[in-house]
Amino acid sequence: MVFKRKTEDEVLQTERYQINLGPQHPSTHGVYQAILTLDGETVIDVENVIGYLHRGIEKLAEDRTYTQIIPYTDRLDYIAAMLNNLGYVQTVEKLLDIEIPERAEYLRVIMAELQRIASHMVFIGSFAIDIASITGWMYNFRDREKILDLLEMTCGSRITTSYMRIGGVAEDIPADFIPILERVLRELPEGLEEYDELLTGNEILIGRTKGVGVIDIDTALDYGIGGPNLRACGLPFDLRKVRPYGIYDRFDFEVPTGENGDSFDRFKIRLDEIRQSIRIIEQAIDNIPEGSVKSKVPRNIKPNAGEVYHQIEGARGILGYYLVSDGSTKPYRLHIHSPSLMSLGVFPEMTKGELIQDAVVNLASIDIVLGEIDR
Secondary structure (H helix, E strand, O other), X not given: OOOOOOOHHHHHOOOOEEEEEOOOOOOOOOOOEEEEEEEOOEEEXXXXXXXXXXXXXXXXXXXXXXXXXXXXXXXXXXXXHHHHHHXXXXXXXXXXXXXXXXXXXXXXXXXXXXXXXXXXHHHHHHHHHHOOOHHHHHHHHHHHHHHHHHHXXXXXXXXXXXXXXXXXXXXXXXXXXXXXXXXXXXXXXXXXXXXXXXXXXXXHHHHHHOXXXXXXXXXXXXXXXXXXXXXXXOOOOOHHHHOOOOOHHHOOOOOOOOXXXXXXXXXXXXXXXXXXXXXXXXXXXXXXXXXXXXXXXXXXXXXXOEEEEEEEEEOOEEEEEEEEEOOOOOEEEEEEEOHHHXXXXXXXXXXXXXXXXXXXXXXXXXXXXXXXXXX
């Protein structure tokens, strides 16, 4: 009998197998499942499985008045409820051609940017804990509590805010809101320095994220990705700058960008965006006028038949609402363009060929919220 010596490739060849990442919540940022096909520890293929959290919000909207829909938008991206509120009410206002009081416009900007900061803090903390940095998680959530206190002062809720209204905001801010906000804005930069010292230069974080999960600009655009994930690729596209809505054209701020489009850049970009949001809020405080916070809107809103699409710069990218009116008090159709769904689409492509430990980092870096995916 003649024995044939196996080549090195044959010796190292392993049998491919599949494992499930999710649908339990930890590391999958919601009840989401990724079916990973592995060759050893290398990811060969990824299949996205969504739908575990489906609640039918778009369908429910067809049997609710335009005002009654507002609380449902809180439950989409529940980490950035104020921004969901803002995008929706501005869509209805665009359909009705309503003029918003100046004070309400400034309050909207303040609340939207506070919410953006709080959302990015959840991202940074969750990203840290996904690479086993528990302390990095605690620092961010400590500072986020200060912002949630401000939201609670304004509308009585910390998460599902429902503060925005068609024609303005629910009510004016309390008398002590601005002094407390100014104190928080003075404290936040110190917290950001702590994140930087703890995480940004950490050799473990750098080793786990640099060159991992790279997305180039063309790929990002092909998948319809926007927001921080697109800007991390190097494209300075921010709707607040390129297509200003509300009064964003009155504010001076920069659009941070990354260089490599990797997981590290997606982490770093959100740190830089927090600083820019602070800058916007400070300008809004300096210029906010007195006056009404809500224009006169009929109790039963009944737009003319027609359709409208409006989009804003959400915490996770371009958040859009497509609204169709048939002339009744309820919308004929509401469709939501969710940034998390767009970002999740590229997850398989950015993960193939990388190690299984990189899959967790990649998923954390694109910052998804399943509430707006399974809407």
